[in-house]
Amino acid sequence: MSLTLRVYVPSHPLIKHWLSVARDESTPTVLFRSAMTELGRWLTYEATRDWLPTTESEVQTPLAPCPATFIDPEVPIVVVPILRAGLALLDGAQALLPLASIYHVGLVRNEETLEASCYLNKLPEQMPPGTRVLVTDPMLATGGSSHSLLKLLVERGVDPALIRIVAVVAAPQALQLLGADFPALSIFTAAIDEGLNDRGYIVPGLGDAGDRTFGT
Numbered sequence: 729m730s731l732t733l734r735v736y737v738p739s740h741p742l743i744k745h746w747l748s749v750a751r752d753e754s755t756p757t758v759l760f761r762s763a764m765t766e767l768g769r770w771l772t773y774e775a776t777r778d779w780l781p782t783t784e785s786e787v788q789t790p791l792a793p794c795p796a797t798f799i800d801p802e803v804p805i806v807v808v809p810i811l812r813a814g815l816a817l818l819d820g821a822q823a824l825l826p827l828a829s830i831y832h833v834g835l836v837r838n839e840e841t842l843e844a845s846c847y848l849n850k851l852p853e854q855m856p857p858g859t860r861v862l863v864t865d866p867m868l869a870t871g872g873s874s875h876s877l878l879k880l881l882v883e884r885g886v887d888p889a890l891i892r893i894v895a896v897v898a899a900p901q902a903l904q905l906l907g908a909d910f911p912a913l914s915i916f917t918a919a920i921d922e923g924l925n926d927r928g929y930i931v932p933g934l935g936d937a938g939d940r941t942f943g944t
């Protein structure tokens with residue numbers, strides 16, 4: 729069976745709203761941060777729909793026994809924010825996945841070569857089989873950072889079919905790179921934009937997500 733990268737652009741009005749707030753260059757830092765938190769929340773909601781493992785049991789209501797569905801506490805759920813900008817989506821993701829373990833990975837891209845290099849890796853040596861990993865990386869421009877992280881995750885035993893990336897804006901270049909090497913992956917993004925400028929920024933995009941989040 730051949731797999732193809734699955735890319736979802738949810739049409740939820742709240743996602744469109746917060747994306748527009750984030751794109752607007754006049755949005756001040758505090759509001760930009762709120763917009764990213766909301767995008768993290770709603771995109772995580774969409775990304776976890778058919779991905780969170782559940783167990784079936786029964787509860788007793790005040791009136792009668794009733795079939796019940798709970799999140800399976802045995803299956804590890806992990807969130808990996810790619811520093812720096814991935815932190816902007818973390819609060820929203822964590823609001824929905826309060827018991828998830830958070831492993832920080834710092835990747836910085838060389839502004840000339842646009843290659844990503846890793847300066848912080850808090851991933852464990854090995855992840856248990858079946859671990860679900862949600863990656864937060866708001867701007868999938870060349871896709872280099874997410875590609876590097878996916879290699880690290882696969883080396884640690886994670887099945888790419890159980891990895892979901894939550895992004896805010898994706899460029900076709902990133903989708904092509906990630907789809908070529910990780911076809912089982914799923915991406916949830918608020919928008920797919922036209923492409924990149926000569927400095928590797930997404931156009932129209934929203935500018936530098938890290939700078940706008942942290943006011944630098």
Ligand code: URA
Pocket residue numbers: 813867869928929930931933934935936937938
């Ligand atoms: N990183 C950003 O923050 N913005 C872009 O447009 C591309 C990479």
